[in-house]
Amino acid sequence: MMKKGLYIHIPFCQKICTYCDFCKVYYSSSLSDLYLDELFKEIDSYHIKDISTIYVGGGTPTSLNVIQLDKLLNKINSIREEDVSLSIEANIENLDEEKIKLFQKYHVNRISLGIQSFNSNLLKIMNRSHTFDEVKDKIELIHKYGIDDINCDLIYGFEEENLDILNDDIEKLLSLDITHISLYALMINQNTILNNLGKKEISQDLYRNYYDFIYNKLIDNGFYRYEVSNFSKPGYQSQHNLLYWKNREYYGVGLGSSGYLENVRYTNTKSLTKYLKGERVFEREKCSIEDKEFYSLMLGLRLEEGIDIKEFNSLYNKNLLVSYKDKINKLINSGLVEIKDDHLKITKDNFYIMDYILKELL
Ligand code: SF4
The missing domain is CATH 3.20.20.70 (Aldolase class I)
Structure with a gap:
């Protein structure tokens, strides 16, 4: 686990x-x-x-x-x-x-x-x-x-x-x-x-x-x-x-905190008055498998080492390089991403346009 x-x-x-x-x-x-x-x-x-x-x-x-x-x-x-x-x-x-x-x-x-x-x-x-x-x-x-x-x-x-x-x-x-x-x-x-x-x-x-x-x-x-x-x-x-960044689960406690447990992302109230009365969770959002996949890609690309392709494939029961073949190839041909040591990653000078890369990919 x-x-x-x-x-x-x-x-x-x-x-x-x-x-x-x-x-x-x-x-x-x-x-x-x-x-x-x-x-x-x-x-x-x-x-x-x-x-x-x-x-x-x-x-x-x-x-x-x-x-x-x-x-x-x-x-x-x-x-x-x-x-x-x-x-x-x-x-x-x-x-x-x-x-x-x-x-x-x-x-x-x-x-x-x-x-x-x-x-x-x-x-x-x-x-x-x-x-x-x-x-x-x-x-x-x-x-x-x-x-x-x-x-x-x-x-x-x-x-x-x-x-x-x-x-x-x-x-x-x-x-x-x-x-x-x-x-x-x-x-x-x-x-x-x-x-x-x-x-x-x-x-x-x-x-x-x-x-x-x-x-x-x-x-x-x-x-x-x-x-x-x-x-x-x-x-x-x-x-x-x-x-x-590896999209793992976490408890979030305290005013305004967020957490991610058992496929649910939640946010606590930002009102101290409510929190002190024991009214804690303000919002809950169930994550579908597509949501989880989206977060894994979005967060993983923030890392210099990128997304662990084998881990992604086993978590989502699919092949990242096949499912996103056309988009990934286009980004590779533009020099924006690369595959290195079984990881899909943004190339060195292109972290600054990460938002654009994510938009293209997702
Ligand atoms: S005011 Fe904001 S940035 Fe400044 S110490 Fe408090 S939480 Fe941090």
């Missing part, structure tokens, strides 16, 4: 970033206490078993105080078998030594830091306020407590950005002792402060220039792109996210 993942959402943040359209609310100690009680009930309701990874995201998990964080990690420990990896998102501004000590106590394997940039002007635009030295010190502290798998998120694509600023951000990231970098192209989504301020997205050509620039710098410095927006040092891919 294929193991599942578990995603746990902590929706609290002490500050709201201007680009954010995630499910979040301002941190309050009393609301967080109530939330954790409901979250634990939801976790218990699933009788969770057969998982290989747990990911605690948000919001900002480290906005919880030390007592709350201890309670959460203790709960996770009660359902976690020894070899299950545990990742947690953290924010430099509220990550302190006591919280890192807790991560060590509960054998957290991986910490993901929302850095986004080191440029003070961009950080101000985002409503964030760390400095490079603070980030460096926190990363050293994390290492001191024995955790060496550290991701940093980077956002690119602000109107106020240019190649010098981007270069400086990447150079600073590369000087840190980290194993993974996740890239986010800035999107100005409707329900964001940036949108209300009338900020605009940059042109597609500029996005592409920035992406290529980052790609080349990271590859030249020992990082490997294993997914269109994710780069790691060898052996440090995000096991939890790989499970999503």
